[in-house]
Amino acid sequence: MNAMSNALPEYVRASVPRPPGDREPWYKNTAPSYAGIFLWVGFYLQLANGTISQMALGLAVVALIAAGLLCFGLYYYAPAMLGMQTGRPLYIVGTSTFGTRGGYLVPGLLMGLLQLGWFAVATYVATDFIMKGLHQTSAVLFTVVAVLWAYGFAFVAIKGISYVARAAQFLNWVPLVMIVIVAVATVGGVPNFHPKEHHPWRGFAAVLEIVIGFSAAAGAAGADFGMNNRDRRDIVRGGLVGIALAIVVAGALPLLSIAGMHGRGGTSYDYADAIASVGDVAPIMFFLFAAATVVPTCFCAFIASNSFATMLPRIPKTASTLVGVTIGALLAVTHAAQNLIGFFVIVGASFGPICGAMAADYLLAGKRWSGPRAGINWAGYIAWALGFIVGILNHIPGVPAALVAANHPAGLYAFVVGFAVYWALAKAGLRPAVVPEFQCAGNVESAALVAEKGPS
Structure with a gap:
């Protein structure tokens, strides 16, 4: 190993690729895991706001189909392929796009910070649904339930995530049954x-x-999911079913329910009110939706904890986790986590350009992983920064109206900017050198896998 590879950060040197023999088919991991993400009520709770109030249901379904295919093709495919090819997680394959030092922040710590946001959202939604099931509005009781939920399931996530994973095989499908019942009603x-x-x-x-x-x-x-897949076919099938199809099903049924509620004289566009309109079984349904939120709560806490422990190894894992959980609990208790759409905008602006830059890097490397780049890859950081600005431009005070892309999908634009800027800067030579030894050791695809994968 030369001096360059010896200078690799510990989190990169300690990474061990998942061997091909430990992989499983798409229907055992990628598809059900992603489907569970979109079946969670946080996805469609406010989906009707500003959507079916302005367009017909048929067009809304077309929009869901388009969104599902975009999420599959632009945001998931390249990271998933990189994970499958290398057997390594996002924070490792991301070192090609952002550098070994740059990877500490993007996507490393950034993923952990955003997981705290998701943790807060999950805690708020679960607490709100429990309160609705109890027919209670007490602020004190809300605080007690939120605190118990946050700290209790954070502890479960750290100490017993394997049990949560087993429970997810059942709990992930509970919301599907619920949204079908509400739609029929x-x-x-x-x-x-x-x-x-x-x-x-x-x-x-x-x-x-x-x-x-x-x-x-x-x-x-998708890199973390892809490292558990065997080949390109698993990546494609798992993504099409778990992402594209799940988005349509988990989005269309709640929109149908809210439209039906409006047809009966309702005025709200919140899916919780559609649940309440079902009648006597509504309290039970609120509790079941809350129970299904156990899985995203635990997984968010687990991912955030691992992110901080990996990127900040000098800080005790218990301390960083406790601080993160406390922040998440405060966001839930103060109802700051109630603004789901605003949070989605931040996530889209943050990770849209990351996915765009990674997709460009993947294509520039011949649809493979180039390996970690030494130090900071400024092409990736500049692409991410400009894409992030575009993604939140509508929400920056004082920005001239002519520059604001009102009523446009800014998260999609953030991806395009991240892709285009990274491509241009990479062609201009604004990327540090690849660590050669790690690149050679980092690709675990066998010849059989390459042949089976077929054309990319």
């Missing part, structure tokens, strides 16, 4: 539903923004 009002306004592009763009914002970080985590 409200479908009678659908023929009487009519959008209050006629702005189809605004509604279409809003669907893209919400779905992409929700799934951008999960798309980047």
Whole structure:
């Protein structure tokens, strides 16, 4: 090993690729795991806001199909292929795009920080649904439930994540049963539903923004899912079923339910009100939706904890986890985590350009992983920064109206900017050298896997 490889950070040198013999087919890991993400009520709780109020249901379904394919093709595919080819997680394959030193922050710590946001959202949603099931509005009780939920399941995540993974095999499908029941109970009002306004592009763009914002970080985590897959066919099938199809099913049924509720005289676009309209079984359904939120709560806490422990090894894992859980609990208790759409915008702006830059890097390397780049890859950082600015431009005070892309999917634009800027800067030579020894040792694809993978 030369001086360059000896200078690799510990988190890179300690990485061990998952061998091909330990991989499993797509229907055992990637598809059900991703489907569980989109079946979680946090995805569709506010999906109707600004969407079916401005366009017909049929067009909303078309928008969901388009969003699902975009999430699969742009945000998930390249990271998943990199994970499959190398057997390594996101924070390792990301060192090609952002550098071995740059990888500490992006995507390393950034993923951990955003997982705290998801942890707060999951804690808030679960607590809110428990309160609705109990028919309670007490702020004190809300705080008690939120604190118990946050710290209790954070402890479970750290000490017993394997049990949570087993429970997920059942709990992930509970929301599917629930959304089918709500849809059947409200479908009678659908023929009487009519959008209050006629702005189809605004509604279409809003669907893209919400779905992409929700799934951008999960798309980047395709590297972590891909490292468990055997070949390209697993990547494609797992993504099409677990992402593209799941988005359509988990998005269309709740929109149908809210449209049906409006057809019966309802006025709300919150899916919780559609659940409440079911009748006497609504409290039980609220509790079941809350129970299904155990899985995302635990997984978010687990991922955040591992991210901080990996990237900040000098800080005790217990201390960093405790601080993170406390922040998440405070966001839930103060209801700051209630603004789901605003949080989705931040996620889309943060991970849209990451996925864009990684996709460009993947193509530039011949649809493979080039290996970690020494130090900081400024092509990746500049691409991420400019893409992030574009992603949040609508929400920066004082920005001239001519520069604001109102009623447009800013998260998608963030991906495009990240891709284009990285491509241009890479062609201009603004990338550090690859660590050669690690590159050679980092690709675990066998000749049989390459042949089976077929054309990329």
